[in-house]
Amino acid sequence: MRLHVVDHPLVAHKLTTLRDQRTDSPTFRRLADELVTLLAYEATRDVRTEQVDIRTPVAPTTGVRLSHPRPLVVPILRAGLGMLDGMVRLLPTAEVGFLGMVRDEQTLEARTYATRMPDDLSGRQVYVVDPMLATGGTLVAAINLLIDLGADDVTALCLLAAPEGVELMERELAGKPVTVVTAAVDERLNERGFIVPGLGDAGDRLYGTVS
Numbered sequence: 648m649r650l651h652v653v654d655h656p657l658v659a660h661k662l663t664t665l666r667d668q669r670t671d672s673p674t675f676r677r678l679a680d681e682l683v684t685l686l687a688y689e690a691t692r693d694v695r696t697e698q699v700d701i702r703t704p705v706a707p708t709t710g711v712r713l714s715h716p717r718p719l720v721v722p723i724l725r726a727g728l729g730m731l732d733g734m735v736r737l738l739p740t741a742e743v744g745f746l747g748m749v750r751d752e753q754t755l756e757a758r759t760y761a762t763r764m765p766d767d768l769s770g771r772q773v774y775v776v777d778p779m780l781a782t783g784g785t786l787v788a789a790i791n792l793l794i795d796l797g798a799d800d801v802t803a804l805c806l807l808a809a810p811e812g813v814e815l816m817e818r819e820l821a822g823k824p825v826t827v828v829t830a831a832v833d834e835r836l837n838e839r840g841f842i843v844p845g846l847g848d849a850g851d852r853l854y855g856t857v858s
């Protein structure tokens with residue numbers, strides 16, 4: 648597994664406002680959307696392209712376009728939906744699959760409650776979006792499912808990661824074609840499995856719920 652922490656002042660600026668407890672849901676949604684486009688710029692550096700011949704108003708030339716099979720974007724419901732629009736804006740030809748997963752608040756174990764995915768991901772590049780990588784249980788389960796379906800290149804985009812989650816992924820996904828792109832790796836998890844300093848519950852802050 649490869650880890651890429653995006654080190655950019657605009658990312659740090661937006662992330663700080665996102666963390667701030669005074670930031671309301673509409674602003675939180677807008678910032679999450681803006682941040683994902685900045686992360687996606689790095690995360691798609693190796694997106695597969697093919698050569699294409701076109702004609703400009705002046706002359707014929709050769710360029711590139713996103714190749715087939717199309718990339719797949721997979722938001723992990725619910726919080727991952729806050730990163731979907733920004734991702735497909737940058738990857739307009741992408742297909743979208745859905746994974747509904749929720750972490751048990753006591754055991755911190757991830758449970759899958761919905762799957763809507765193509766049957767065969769052979770040869771597909773997959774971009775998983777979920778704002779929080781905490782214990783890593785959710786992402787490990789999601790990525791193993793995608794690899795079992797045939798995905799040969801999986802990139803996870805997270806707004807924030809905890810060192811514990813990064814370690815679990817490195818251990819469980821060693822040798823697998825997986826990259827994690829995040830805006831920051833924070834200090835640690837607290838006793839409730841929340842990222843410290845983190846930003847709180849991403850789903851609640853996106854959608855205005857209280858848990």
Ligand SMILES: O=P(O)(O)OC[C@H]1O[C@H](OP(=O)(O)OP(=O)(O)O)[C@H](O)[C@@H]1O
Nearest residue numbers: 724725726749750781782783784785850
């Ligand atoms: O790394 P982990 O310890 O597995 O935790 C991370 C998961 O927790 C959050 O989802 P949550 O379970 O709160 O569901 P929600 O998106 O529906 O709020 C988050 O969006 C991740 O999916």
Ligand SMILES: O=c1cc[nH]c(=O)[nH]1
Nearest residue numbers: 781841842847848849
């Ligand atoms: O800090 C955390 C950990 C898991 N899920 C969240 O939304 N926030």
Ligand SMILES: [Mg+2]
Nearest residue numbers: 848849850851
């Ligand atoms: Mg949540």
